[in-house]
Amino acid sequence: MTVRVLVADDQxxxxxxxxxxxxxxxxxxxxxEAGDGEQAVARAAELRPDVVLMDIRMPGTTGVEATRRITGCWPGPGPAPRVLVLTTFDLDEYVHAALRAGAAGFLLKNSSPDRLAEAVRAVAAGEAVLAPDITRRLIDTVTALPAGLLPGPAPAARPDRTELSRLLTARELEVLVLVGRGLSNARIAAALSLSEATVKSRLNRILTRLGLENRVQAALLVHGDGQAPRVGRDGE
Structure with a gap:
């Protein structure tokens, strides 16, 4: 099946x-193609792509607002396109806003062609892509926000390390650690000798057990105190 892509960038x-x-x-x-956010919304509704490759900074309607309108006000029929944000990050203070707007992933504009293709495929398959080279900086940006602006549950409601070991199996903790490192489901599967379907299933179970909405929140949890959770429970 061919993944249909809409490219939105002002250049x-x-x-x-x-x-x-x-x-x-x-x-x-x-x-x-679309040259600004307004065009991206219109072209997405017209062409119904699987993935929108979205620049964050565009004149008029920004990539953040376009992402919010595409993911939150999709006219249907069928599911809304998944939005993969392209960012330089050093200049993009809107990255965390795009996350809240419904972006499925972030990729640096200087990423390799192979990395770009891999990210598009992953997003189309339902994964949330966090490129390893921007994960740490994204986490630093989000965790520096006031508590009321943080995505997901308040910090006090997030499980501590002891509770993680109680709630998750050893294998689930391993998956969680690799999510925190920014690995895709495919790379986690390769690292742990599991199938992608198994990784996806375990990740869904992790999110449910921890009361999280997506893998970005899972990554934030892993890096919450600068340490990865330790494996403390046997079993799969």
């Missing part, structure tokens, strides 16, 4: 480069 040169990279990958196809 034509960037859109052209992204189109070339994506169209040359098997199973990926660019179905349209």
């Amino acid at each position: 034509e040169m960037v859109r052209t480069a992204l189109r070339l990279v994506i169209d040359r990958r098997e199973g990926l196809m660019v179905v349209g």
Whole structure:
């Protein structure tokens, strides 16, 4: 099945480069382009892509607002496209806002073509992509916000290390640690000799048991005190 991609960026040169990279990958196809956030919303509704590759900073309607409108006000039928945000991060103070707006992942604009293709496929498959090279900085940005602006449950409600060991199995703790390192489900599966389906199932169970909404919150939990949780419970 071909993953249909909409590229939204205010620079034509960037859109052209992204189109070339994506169209040359098997199973990926660019179905349209947008030069700003308003166009991205309109083209997404018109073309119904699987993934929108969204620049954060665009004139007029920003990538953050476009993401919010696409993910939160989707006219249907069918599910809303998944939004993969492209960011330089050092300049993008809106990254945490895009997260709250419903973005499924973040990728640096200087990522390799293979990494870009992998991220598009992962997002299309329902994963939330956190590139390892921006995970730490994203976590620092979000955790520096006032408590009322943090995504998910308040810090006091988040489980401590002892409670993590009680709530999760040893294998689930291993999965949680690798999520905190920014690994995709495919890479976690390879690292732990599991299938991707098994990793996805375990991650869903982890989120449910810890009262979290997505893997970004899971990564925040892992890095909450700068230490990864220790494995403290036997079993799968």
